[in-house]
Amino acid sequence: MRRGGEGRSRLLLIILIVTALFLITLDLRGVGLLEGARQGTQTVLSPFQRAGAVVLTPFKGFFSEVTHLGRTRHQIEKLRADNAKLRSRLLQRKNADAQLDQLKSILDLAGTAGFKIVNARVISQGSSQSFSQTITIDSGSTAGIKTNMTVLSESGLAGVVKEVFPHSALIALATDPSFRIGVRIAGSQQIGILSGRGNRSASLQLIDNLTSVKVGDILLSRGSIANRPYVPGVPVGYVTAVDNSAGAIAQSATVHMYTDFSSLGVVAVVVGADASNPGDALVPSKPRPTPVPTVTIYATPTPTPTN
Amino acid sequence: MRQISLTFIQLFIVFIVQEAIVNQFRLPGGGFSLLLIFSLVWAILTLPEIAALIGFISGIFMDLSQSSSGPIGQWTLLMIAACYAVAYLGSGNESLSGNPLGFTFLTMSAVFFVELSFVATSALLGVATGSFGQVLITLLGVSIWSLVATPIFLPLFSYLHALTFNTRSVL
Numbered sequence: 092m093r094r095g096g097e098g099r100s101r102l103l104l105i106i107l108i109v110t111a112l113f114l115i116t117l118d119l120r121g122v123g124l125l126e127g128a129r130q131g132t133q134t135v136l137s138p139f140q141r142a143g144a145v146v147l148t149p150f151k152g153f154f155s156e157v158t159h160l161g162r163t164r165h166q167i168e169k170l171r172a173d174n175a176k177l178r179s180r181l182l183q184r185k186n187a188d189a190q191l192d193q194l195k196s197i198l199d200l201a202g203t204a205g206f207k208i209v210n211a212r213v214i215s216q217g218s219s220q221s222f223s224q225t226i227t228i229d230s231g232s233t234a235g236i237k238t239n240m241t242v243l244s245e246s247g248l249a250g251v252v253k254e255v256f257p258h259s260a261l262i263a264l265a266t267d268p269s270f271r272i273g274v275r276i277a278g279s280q281q282i283g284i285l286s287g288r289g290n291r292s293a294s295l296q297l298i299d300n301l302t303s304v305k306v307g308d309i310l311l312s313r314g315s316i317a318n319r320p321y322v323p324g325v326p327v328g329y330v331t332a333v334d335n336s337a338g339a340i341a342q343s344a345t346v347h348m349y350t351d352f353s354s355l356g357v358v359a360v361v362v363g364a365d366a367s368n369p370g371d372a373l374v375p376s377k378p379r380p381t382p383v384p385t386v387t388i389y390a391t392p393t394p395t396p397t398n
Numbered sequence: 399m400r401q402i403s404l405t406f407i408q409l410f411i412v413f414i415v416q417e418a419i420v421n422q423f424r425l426p427g428g429g430f431s432l433l434l435i436f437s438l439v440w441a442i443l444t445l446p447e448i449a450a451l452i453g454f455i456s457g458i459f460m461d462l463s464q465s466s467s468g469p470i471g472q473w474t475l476l477m478i479a480a481c482y483a484v485a486y487l488g489s490g491n492e493s494l495s496g497n498p499l500g501f502t503f504l505t506m507s508a509v510f511f512v513e514l515s516f517v518a519t520s521a522l523l524g525v526a527t528g529s530f531g532q533v534l535i536t537l538l539g540v541s542i543w544s545l546v547a548t549p550i551f552l553p554l555f556s557y558l559h560a561l562t563f564n565t566r567s568v569l
Contacts, residue, residue, distance in 0.1 A: 100447035107454045107478050114461070114471030119523070125470045132462040136417050143418035215417065216424045217465030220431045220513065221473075222520070222527035222536060225465050254464065261464045268528035269467070289532030353424055 130256055133227075137259040140215040141229055148186055186356075193357045196245030204324055204373055207363030208243065209234045213355050214259065224267040224289065228358060231256045239320035241312070241361040246375065247326035247349035248272070248312060249358050260360070265327070266290060266352050273313035274327055276304060277371045282313060285327060285346060293328065295344040304344050306330050309374050322361050324369035349375065404562045405440075406455055412436045413459040421465070427539020430547045431509075433460060434477075438508045439548070439555040441481035442488035442501060444563065453481030468516070468525045476519065480512045502548045509544040513537050 118125045194210060201208045209230055217225030230236055232255045240252045242262050250270070254261040263270055270287035274295065281304065283297040297304060308330040314323025328348035335342070416432045423429065437456035441449035457477030461470040484504060514537060520527045527533055559565070 100445075103447050104450050104478070104482060107450050108475065111454070111457070111471045111475035111478060114474060115469050115523075116471075118469035118471060129462055129464065129470070133464050136414065136464075139414050139418035140421075143422050147419065147422045215421050218416070218421050218429065218431060218463065220428065220434065220460075220516075220540060221463075221465055221467045222517065222533060223465055223467035227464060268526040268532070287528075289528035289536075 130254070133254070133256050133259060133261070137214075137227075137229075137256065140227055140259070144212070144214040144229075148183075189354075190356045193245040197243055197357065197359045200243060200245070200247070200325075200373060201359060201361070204322070204369040205365035205367070206243075206322060206361045208359040209236055209362050210357060210359050211236075211260070212357055217261075222268065222289070224264040224270075224287065224352070225253065226250075226262045226264060226355060226358075228260050228262060228360075229258070230360070231258045231260045233257050235362045236260050236360050237319075237362075241318070241320060241322045241325060243325060243359045243361060244350040244355060245357075246351070247328070247373075248321075249350050249352070249355060251320045252360060262358070264352055265293065265348055265350065272321055272327065273315075274310040275313050277309040277311050277374045279308070283310075283341075285310065291348050291350075291352060292331070293346045293348055295330065295346050297341045297343070300341040303342055304330055304333055306333060308344075310346060311371065311373065314368065318361070318364045322364045324371070324373050326373050326375055401562055402451065405452060408558060408562065409433070409437070409452070409455050409459060413456075413463075417463060425539075425543065427543060428536040430540060430543035431460075432547070432551070434509055434512065435505060435544055435548055435551060436555055437477060437481055438484055438505050438512075439501070439552060440559050441485045442504060443556065443559045443565075444485055446482050446485040446489065449481040449485030450478050453477035453479070456481075467527075468520055468523060472516070472519055472523065476512055476515050480508055480515075484508045498549060498552060501552060502545065505548045506541055506545045510537060510541040513540050 114125065190212070197208070197210065200206075211228035211230035211234075213226050214229045215227040217223060217227070236252060236255055238252050238255050242249045242251060248265055250262045250264040250267070252260050253263040265272070265285075265287055266289060267287045268289050272285050273282065274285045275282045279302070281297060281299065281302040283295050283304075286294050286296070288294055295304065295310065310327045310329065312321045312323055312325040312327055315321045326349050328346040330344045331347045332345040333342065334344060412433050420429065420432050433456055437452055440452050444452065454474060454477065457474030460466060460473035460477065461468075466473060488504060517527050517533055517537070528536075
């Protein structure tokens with residue numbers, strides 16, 4: 092009897108493992124049914140993610156706003172009621188202001204380059220458990236978004252559209268380890284390939300071994316045929332370190348990306364672009380140092396009476 | 399059949415909570431996976447064959463997640479193996495499954511090994527997982543977050559398990 096039970100459980104385990112291996116094989120062979128299952132899941136999840144984004148927005152801000160450790164309990168009790176109301180309003184306002192600022196910068200960027208864009212809010216950040224870097228936005232195919240379209244943030248390239256659903260889309264961020272983009276250096280026009288590394292710093296590999304790169308060089312996207320997946324001229328980042336190791340086929344460098352991926356609230360998907368290349372028009376201006384006022388004091392000693 | 403249906407429904411709810419709420423917070427070090435912790439906790443509390451089934455269902459959900467970078471079936475395979483293994487280790491071993499401390503440690507270790515196996519199988523399947531440093535940070539981050547999150551959710555998950563399988567809650 093016991094042997095029969097063990098046999099059944101072993102059979103169940105084998106069936107489950109074989110099913111999993113079967114699924115992997117089907118997916119690697121590109122069977123459309125499985126991709127449909129992922130799309131269907133996202134369609135089901137999309138309203139929940141949207142609701143979660145709306146409900147949790149004040150809390151996300153709240154955790155970063157807790158800086159009242161020095162106050163006494165008496166003061167906190169006295170002001171608690173007013174504070175709660177005001178803080179809630181303030182956080183909502185701050186959040187709206189931040190999103191407005193991001194949107195304004197995106198519109199400036201897209202306007203300068205002549206890009207036609209669709210704005211979208213970020214409704215979910217992909218989990219890092221699978222070592223991928225993704226976000227989900229609240230616009231999809233109904234807004235004209237298609238796969239392999241460039242996604243912009245307020246300060247430059249954010250990523251590329253990976254999957255599209257009717258009312259949402261999955262964006263592979265430029266930090267994703269599988270992310271690759273052809274870039275050129277503003278000014279010198281040298282070209283290279285930028286790869287995501289899982290964080291805000293990316294690695295650049297120059298294609299031509301006769302060219303060189305230096306710290307501070309600004310990288311722009313090279314652009315693709317028919318502007319998909321990448322439109323040309325989008326600021327990507329700047330070089331922070333150059334690897335000059337002997338024996339390397341071509342020079343490589345570390346790049347700091349302009350986009351702050353941890354605070355993406357609003358993004359724009361480029362759905363169309365002018366035929367003309369914006370060239371270096373989108374190169375961000377260098378921050379001007381704030382002048383430090385110098386105060387000169389002249390002291391005149393009062394004459395002391397001498398006897 | 400009733401118990402399997404209830405398990406499926408609860409795993410689906412945890413999956414939605416993970417995707418709609420937990421994923422909203424970009425926690426340092428990669429955060430934690432509620433579905434992974436839930437499945438492993440339930441697996442420790444059940445028989446190995448039931449645990450394999452729980453792993454299969456939760457693995458399917460994890461594969462269907464948009465943030466999953468590998469092919470469908472990768473998480474399923476890993477979760478079947480992980481849930482079966484922790485159930486096998488936990489069954490009859492009161493020092494592991496009978497007290498919250500041993501339980502938390504077993505869950506955290508399982509999370510670490512599942513994530514490590516994911517990196518290894520991703521490498522075999524040609525899926526990019528990032529630089530060595532980034533992978534190491536994520537592995538450690540996810541394990542530490544699991545260590546923090548497991549004791550918080552353990553009473554609830556244990557209670558739900560007892561309710562579903564008509565057993566006495568062990569924790």
